[in-house]
Amino acid sequence: MSPLVLVAKKEIKVAIRERIVVALGVIITLLLAISVYAGFLSYQQQKSVIEKTQAEKREEWLNQGDKHPHIAAHFGTFIFKPKTAISLFDFGLDAFTGTSIYLEAHHQHEFMFRPAQDHSTMIRFGELSAALVLKILVPLLIIFLAFGCFTRERESGTFSLLLSQGVSMRSLVWGKILAFSLMLSCILLPFFLCTILLTAGGDSSNILHDLHIRTMLLIVSYGAYLFLFIAFAVWTSLHAASGRNALLTLLSVWIVLTILMPKVVANVSENLYVLPSMRAFKADIEHDKAHGLDGASPRSARIARLEAELLKEYQVDSVEELPFNFEGVMMQAGEEYSHQVYDHHFGKIKETFSRQNRLSSIASLINPYMSIQNLSMAFSGTDIYSFIHFEEVVESYRREMIRKMNNDMAENSKYGEFYEYAAGSELWHELRDFSYRSPSIWSILKNYTLEIIGLIAWLVLSLILLFQSGRTTKPLYD
Amino acid sequence: MLEAIKLTKRYGNFTALNSLNLSVNQGDIFCLLGANGAGKSTTINLFLNFISPTEGTAKINSIDVTKGPEETKKLLSYIPENLKLYPNLTGLENLDFFCGLGGKKYSTNHLTELLTESGLQPDFIQKRVSSYSKGMRQKVGIALARAREASVLLLDEPTSGLDPKASNEFSSLLLEMKERGVATLMATHDLFRAKDTGTHIGIMKEGILVEQFASDDVSFRDLESLYLKHMHN
Structure with a gap:
């Protein structure tokens, strides 16, 4: 048996006999089990409610009876953000982005029912999810497991006997890393198997692209992240003067990486790239819809210009003489102008989000916690870019719905015939049922290049440090 | 087997070991005597490459210990003053583990034996x-030490704090090793044990090997007188 394997075997045996490791392992397993179980119950409940309500709203739309298409456009419908099994791994921004949206003419509403609004401020520190346990608590377990792996050998006097056997420092370092990796794998394996089964068994594949790739990427990236903590803890223990110093160093780094730095970066990005208040945002949109994006094209002027163009094009004297209902065309023109206004204002908001996220991405180059935080949300489909994609698909569906209503009004009703004309079930059926499919994970990952580079760079750096430390058997007391 | 050539270790202005020349051949038991801080443990640690020399060379089997640290350690067995083992492993498990690190795999029965x-x-x-x-x-x-079948034995005050019976058993080990041609370097305060088991004796003072002779050349009384003379001067 190679010295590396012998060292790993010995570390595992000693760790098991020191009950604290077993106790910490049980705590982590319990927390993961609770988070997965609670997440799965919540997922099942939400999924069932969403599917049931979405079907009810579709039925309401189809069976709304005969009415004027514009009234139908205001009757509108609701779209619910579908819940995927993999999102129970990392709730991400789900608590802040809202779960449903009301679609109607003229207005691009924001998402409603944000769980964060209904909870205490504690939700801002993160709900108990598997991601939270893996990102924050498991590194703490690693620190407690590994901080003394070399300092204790030195302090108890076994290090000199160990080195006098002719075993290389490389075998010692990698033997200990292998031991901690195996112990951690044993603790986390049931959880990861559970995640694979839940995501594979769920019916999320019709919503999320590359479900299996996402699951694998989640496991691989968390594996890399946790390996970094193992490598850093072993390296610190190797170089620390005492176990106390090693523990203090590791805990300080843990606090900075997982608590202080993410909060500081979030605060700095919010202050550097300020989002408008909801009230100001809505007021600006209403202003631009009424007065034009340039401030000099009021709605009345735009309607007058459209009327003049159409009268000229069809060579008629009044809108009543046009071969279609001018009101329908006017409504659609108004909608299309409001699309420009919404796209302009939402574009600015997205740009601000993008700048804020950019800062977080840059910070992730020096903080692997921030890398895994963003990547974990991306793989789970609960990140900002996945939400923006869903929001755009929903808005495109709203625009399609209103266009169908306005076109029907223009083609099938007469000018001034608002109360007389009524469309029916045939028109409502023309609007397809809403369905959503996420973009591929690769297109989402384009937004997280820095996070990936950061994580890989830290891995390479840690391997270099470990190889450097293990390259020569350094004198013990110099 | 063991050779120190002008071996020197300095810590700033303090010289812990000053130009030590020493050679321990197969079947020799070289006992280093001296007060605390005389440089005995420094010599052992230099041969173990636990510290690096300021000047000079320590060789085991003609290999410089700083150039072949792992190779030279495969040839030796080391017992410190207070041997520390893993408290949560049994004696048998500790022995099995350390033997394995040295590339020796024995059955449980043999290890028990x-x-x-x-x-x-x-x-x-x-x-x-x-x-x-x-x-x-x-x-x-x-x-x-027995299990490793080492050709060099480095002992740093191994009998310190042992009861007479255990010390006697330890002497038996040394003699057994001597018969097998093992070269032993032992730092000790125990003049009686040095005279009784050593083939050669060296007296160290303030980092310098001040006396070196075959143990058969002196009586125990002469050794004691010589030792005390150096300690008092």
């Missing part, structure tokens, strides 16, 4: 080392 022959009570073999006395731990160290 080694421990018993080294004087460890049979009912302690399967007990965790946390319940062992210092003497018991030293016996595991003796078993390890």
Whole structure:
């Protein structure tokens, strides 16, 4: 048996006999089990409610009876953000982005029912999810497991006997890393198997692209992240003067990486790239819809210009003489102008989000916690870019719905015939049922290049440090 | 087998070992005597490459220990003053682990035999080392030295704190090793043990090897007088 394997075997045996490791392992397993179980119950409940309500709203739309298409456009419908099994791994921004949206003419509403609004401020520190346990608590377990792996050998006097056997420092370092990796794998394996089964068994594949790739990427990236903590803890223990110093160093780094730095970066990005208040945002949109994006094209002027163009094009004297209902065309023109206004204002908001996220991405180059935080949300489909994609698909569906209503009004009703004309079930059926499919994970990952580079760079750096430390058997007391 | 050539170790202005020239051949037991801080442990640590020399060379089997640290350690066995083992492993598990690191794989029966022959009570073999006395731990160290079949033995005050019976058993080990042609370098305060088991004796003072002779050339009384003379000067 190679010295590396012998060292790993010995570390595992000693760790098991020191009950604290077993106790910490049980705590982590319990927390993961609770988070997965609670997440799965919540997922099942939400999924069932969403599917049931979405079907009810579709039925309401189809069976709304005969009415004027514009009234139908205001009757509108609701779209619910579908819940995927993999999102129970990392709730991400789900608590802040809202779960449903009301679609109607003229207005691009924001998402409603944000769980964060209904909870205490504690939700801002993160709900108990598997991601939270893996990102924050498991590194703490690693620190407690590994901080003394070399300092204790030195302090108890076994290090000199160990080195006098002719075993290389490389075998010692990698033997200990292998031991901690195996112990951690044993603790986390049931959880990861559970995640694979839940995501594979769920019916999320019709919503999320590359479900299996996402699951694998989640496991691989968390594996890399946790390996970094193992490598850093072993390296610190190797170089620390005492176990106390090693523990203090590791805990300080843990606090900075997982608590202080993410909060500081979030605060700095919010202050550097300020989002408008909801009230100001809505007021600006209403202003631009009424007065034009340039401030000099009021709605009345735009309607007058459209009327003049159409009268000229069809060579008629009044809108009543046009071969279609001018009101329908006017409504659609108004909608299309409001699309420009919404796209302009939402574009600015997205740009601000993008700048804020950019800062977080840059910070992730020096903080692997921030890398895994963003990547974990991306793989789970609960990140900002996945939400923006869903929001755009929903808005495109709203625009399609209103266009169908306005076109029907223009083609099938007469000018001034608002109360007389009524469309029916045939028109409502023309609007397809809403369905959503996420973009591929690769297109989402384009937004997280820095996070990936950061994580890989830290891995390479840690391997270099470990190889450097293990390259020569350094004198013990110099 | 063991050779020190102008071996020197300085810590700033303090010279812990000053230009030591020493050679220990196969079957020799070289006992280094001297007060605390004389440079005995420094010499052992230099041969173990636990510290690096400021000047000079320490060689084991003609290999510079700083150039072939792992290779030279494969040739030696080391027992410190207070042998520390893993308290949560049994004596047998500790022995198995350290033998394995040195590339030796023995059956449980053979390891048990080694421990018993080294004087460890049979009912302690399967007990965790946390319940062992210092003497018991030293016996595991003796078993390890036997098991490793090393050609060099480095001992840093190995009998310090041992009861007379355990010390006597330890002397038996040294003689057994001597018969097998093992070169032994032992730092000790025990003049009687040095005279009784050593083939050569050196007296160190303030980092300098001030006397070096074959143990057969002096009586115990002469050795004591010589030692005290150097300690008082």
